[in-house]
Amino acid sequence: xxxxxxxxxxxxxxxxxxxxxxxxxxxxxxxxxxxxxxxxxxxxxxxxxxxxxxxxxxxxxxxxxxxxxxxxxxxxxxxxxxxxxxxxxxxxxxxxxxxxxxxxxxxxxxxxxxxxxxxxxxxxxxxxxxxxxxxxxxxxxxxxxxxxxxxxxxxxxxxxxxxxxxxxxxxxxxxxxxxxxxxxxxxxxxxxxxxxxxxxxxxxxxxxxxxxxxxxxxxxxxxxxxxxxxxxxxxxxxxxxxxxxxxxxxxxxxxxxxxxxxxxxxxxxxxxxxxx
Amino acid sequence: xxxxxxxxxxxxxxxxxxxxxxxxxxxxxxxxxxxxxxxxxxxxxxxxxxxxxxxxxxxxxxxxxxxxxxxxxxxxxxxxxxxxxxxxxxxxxxxxxxxxxxxxxxxxxxxxxxxxxxxxxxxxxxxxxxxxxxxxxxxxxxxxxxxxxxxxxxxxxxxxxxxxxxxxxxxxxxxxxxxxxxxxxxxxxxxxxxxxxxxxxxxxxxxxxxxxxxxxxxxxxxxxxxxxxxxxxxxxxxxxxxxxxxxxxxxxxxxxxxxxxxxxxx
Numbered sequence: 001x002x003x004x005x006x007x008x009x010x011x012x013x014x015x016x017x018x019x020x021x022x023x024x025x026x027x028x029x030x031x032x033x034x035x036x037x038x039x040x041x042x043x044x045x046x047x048x049x050x051x052x053x054x055x056x057x058x059x060x061x062x063x064x065x066x067x068x069x070x071x072x073x074x075x076x077x078x079x080x081x082x083x084x085x086x087x088x089x090x091x092x093x094x095x096x097x098x099x100x101x102x103x104x105x106x107x108x109x110x111x112x113x114x115x116x117x118x119x120x121x122x123x124x125x126x127x128x129x130x131x132x133x134x135x136x137x138x139x140x141x142x143x144x145x146x147x148x149x150x151x152x153x154x155x156x157x158x159x160x161x162x163x164x165x166x167x168x169x170x171x172x173x174x175x176x177x178x179x180x181x182x183x184x185x186x187x188x189x190x191x192x193x194x195x196x197x198x199x200x201x202x203x204x205x206x207x208x209x210x211x212x213x214x215x216x217x218x219x220x221x222x223x224x225x226x227x228x229x230x231x232x233x234x235x236x237x238x239x240x241x242x243x244x245x246x247x248x249x250x251x252x253x254x255x256x257x258x259x260x261x262x263x264x265x266x267x268x269x270x271x272x273x274x275x276x
Numbered sequence: 277x278x279x280x281x282x283x284x285x286x287x288x289x290x291x292x293x294x295x296x297x298x299x300x301x302x303x304x305x306x307x308x309x310x311x312x313x314x315x316x317x318x319x320x321x322x323x324x325x326x327x328x329x330x331x332x333x334x335x336x337x338x339x340x341x342x343x344x345x346x347x348x349x350x351x352x353x354x355x356x357x358x359x360x361x362x363x364x365x366x367x368x369x370x371x372x373x374x375x376x377x378x379x380x381x382x383x384x385x386x387x388x389x390x391x392x393x394x395x396x397x398x399x400x401x402x403x404x405x406x407x408x409x410x411x412x413x414x415x416x417x418x419x420x421x422x423x424x425x426x427x428x429x430x431x432x433x434x435x436x437x438x439x440x441x442x443x444x445x446x447x448x449x450x451x452x453x454x455x456x457x458x459x460x461x462x463x464x465x466x467x468x469x470x471x472x473x474x475x476x477x478x479x480x481x482x483x484x485x486x487x488x489x490x491x492x493x494x495x496x497x498x499x500x501x502x503x504x505x506x507x508x509x510x511x512x513x514x515x516x517x518x519x520x521x522x523x524x525x526x527x528x529x530x531x532x533x534x535x536x537x538x539x540x541x542x
Contacts, residue, residue, distance in 0.1 A: 072542040078481070079472055083457035133537030140534060162425075162447045164457065167471045168483050169537035171447040174426060175433050176533045178402060179409035183530065186410070202447075204398035205386075205426045210406055224398040224426075225388030233388050243393060253396050 023047055025219050039260055048217035048260050050197060052099075053106040053123035056156055060264050061110035061119055068108040069145065070138045075103065078133075081165045088165040092127060101126050103134040104159065107142050109151065113268035115276055118146040120155040124198070129159035131203050132166045136173025139207060143180035152190040152276045153181075154267055157208040161201020174206035181210050190274050192267055195222050195245075195254070213255040213270065216245040217263070222254070280468035283475075284450060286442040287421045291496040293503060294353075295322070295337040295380050298420065301503035302510070303328050306335065312361035315395065319350040320387060321359030321431070323366045325375070329511055334370035336363045336431055337380030340421070353422075354387035357400035360430050364407050367415075376414040376514055379431045384449065386427030401430045408433035409533065410526055414517035416510055419443045419475075419484070420495075435529050436513040437483070439475045440506065441490040445483070446473040482536060486513070 021035030022028070026045035035042075039059075040049035051059075057066050074096070081088040096102055104126040110119045120142055122129045139155070146153045162170040184191055193211025195204065197220035205224055208214075216222060223243035231238055241247050248254045258266045286292070299306050308324035310317040323336040339346075340353035363379075370377050386397055408415060408431070415434035423432065423445030439445060448456075450468035455461045472478070475487040488509045495502035517525065 073540045076537065076539040078539065079470065081470055083467075083470065084459065084463065085457070133539060137538055137540055164448045164453050164471065166447075166537070167481075168445060168447055168473065168478060169481060171425060171429055172483060172533065172536040174402075175405050175409065175429055176536055178405035179433070179530050179533050182406045182410050200398075202426055205401040205430075206405055207402070209396075209399040209402040222398075223393055224386065224401070225393065230388045230390060230393065234390055236390070238390060242390070251394050251396070253399055 023049075041260060045219070047219040048197060050124050050158065052125060053101065053121040056121040057106065057108070057110075057119065059260070060121070060154070060156075060267070061112060062114065065111040066108045066119065067110070068106065070107050070141050071102055073103065073137050073141070074134050076133045076166065078169065079165070079167050081167070083165075092165075095126055099123070099126055103138060104129050104132065105135050105138050107138045109149075112154065112264060112271070115268055115271040116151055117271070118142050118151045118153045120153070122156060122158045122203075124158040127163060129157075129203070130161065130163035131159060131170055131173050131206075132163040133169050133173060135163075136176050139177045140180040143184045146189055147184055147187045150189065152192065152271055153184060154192045154194070155207065156194045156196055157199040157203050158196045159199055159201070159203035159208075161203055171202065174202050177207040178210060181207050185212065190271065190276060192270060194263070195220060197221050200224065200226070209253070214253065215256050215258050215266070216248070216254050217260055218245060218257055220245040222248050279465065280444070280471075280474050281450065281465040283442050283444050283473070284468055286494045286496070287444045289494065289496045290342070292421055293495055293499040294340045294342050294382065294421070296339070296342065297499050298380060298503050298506060299326060299335060301500060302507040303335070309366060310362075312358045313365060314358065314361060316356065316358035318356045318359030318362060320353050320383070321355035321363055323363060328378070328507060331511065331514055332375055333514070334366055334375055334377045335380070336366065336377060338383040338428075338431075340382055351387050353383040354385060355383065355427060356387050356389070356392045357395045357397050360400040360404045363431055364404055367408065367411055371411055371413040374413055376416065376517065377411070377434075378510055378514075379415065379417045379434065381417060381419040381423050381428045381432050381445075382421035383424045383427050384422055385424035386430070401426045404430040405433055409529060412522035412526060414514065414520070414525060415529075416513045416517070418488070418506055418510060419445050420506070424449065433529070433533065435517050435525060435532070436485050438486045438488050438506070438509050438513065439478060439484040440488045440495060440502070441475055442494050443475060444473040445478055446471050
């Protein structure tokens with residue numbers, strides 16, 4: 001190689017994604033630091049963006065009160081499922097290694113403004129928040145422990161639906177969790193369901209819609225079928241705000257849209273009304 | 277050797293016996309009752325009281341229809357929220373008079389439509405799962421054709437779950453799964469295999485209790501024999517459940533679904 005070869009290496013510019021947060025609703029660009037500082041809420045349109053389970057837990061439970069349970073209940077690869085991109089096991093193990101979580105819902109006991117509760121938070125970053133056998137098992141156990149300890153259940157959902165890599169048994173978690181919720185309610189305990197962006201498919205069609213109250217955050221996507229599936233079925237374009245938190249509230253399926261900053265206080269207030 | 281996709285094709289065969297065929301062959305009478313008392317009478321999911329060999333039951337089922345006109349009005353058995361709410365209303369009535377419920381599952385899935393979402397498809401299915409888990413009368417489920425995801429499960433929480441030999445029951449259609457995980461809908465046969473959706477597979481997984489035999493070549497070859505086999509299996513299940521006290525019944529039903537997918541000894 002000659003000494004006079006021109007250096008053609010391009011200067012390293014970080015990709016746009018690393019620098020900018022783009023609001024998925026209004027498409028405005030913000031510096032990542034600005035987005036983070038605003039608690040992942042769009043400064044322009046007030047869309048309440050996704051949080052990790054740990055961030056939610058920190059914002060919902062009283063400092064130092066959250067004690068995680070059922071962490072050993074993780075995914076199950078009973079079908080030894082493989083798809084075009086490889087084995088499910090490799091995918092989920094990579095997710096576990098990256099996130100430090102062992103399932104799509106993190107469950108624990110805690111206090112919320114002094115009220116004792118069983119708190120569960122789903123993490124969309126874990127396999128799209130999908131409902132697997134481990135997720136369903138954690139929720140069912142949480143209901144049973146809540147009954148035994150007389151704790152209200154507060155559950156934040158964020159999910160694309162059932163986890164198809166676990167086949168029919170992921171579908172059965174819809175029945176299992178709904179049955180466990182039914183028993184919790186029969187025992188006279190409150191269940192507050194918080195449907196965060198996005199809550200769709202088998203999760204919205206089971207425990208997420210079964211709250212004594214169903215609450216959500218501004219502009220969250222909530223629905224059963226996907227927008228494209230519906231548009232392809234009915235051959236019509238759907239309104240922009242279809243399946244938004246505001247749309248669901250207007251149609252009677254959401255009790256209240258709560259700002260993130262008010263969420264903890266709102267939950268505590270409800271528990272207070274109900275004597276818990 | 278029959279593949280999972282062969283079963284999918286048989287389960288969707290338009291000549292396969294549908295709800296009304298089963299009712300007319302199995303029941304000596306049937307009185308359909310209409311409406312959810314809120315907005316509508318869904319045609320994709322219908323119900324009414326019937327007699328099977330002298331046993332009075334409530335029949336609920338997805339109504340795919342056997343003619344084009346029927347297919348269209350019934351959305352090929354894809355129920356709207358109104359259908360699930362009607363099913364709950366009728367099942368509540370059956371509970372009041374201690375009449376057992378027999379459900380027939382045969383749907384591609386719950387209807388993905390604009391009004392369906394606006395009237396709360398997710399909420400209707402969720403409520404149905406919760407409701408049937410606590411219903412204080414026996415519930416016998418028969419998956420006769422396509423058990424399509426949440427739309428099927430909404431009327432499939434029962435004390436005994438029977439499934440016809442060539443029926444399929446899945447969390448997602450093989451085409452849908454292939455489209456997402458294979459990025460190619462044509463890979464549906466691979467997806468069907470991987471998902472484990474056939475009656476023998478589901479029996480192994482503990483999701484169903486009984487596989488109901490079909491006539492050689494499939495139920496479409498002989499409706500009478502197919503329905504007679506279903507009838508026998510339904511009557512046997514009803515007999516087992518007849519004298520179980522209601523509280524024991526719902527505790528056993530809870531335990532049944534509670535055990536599904538509990539692989540965790542911790």
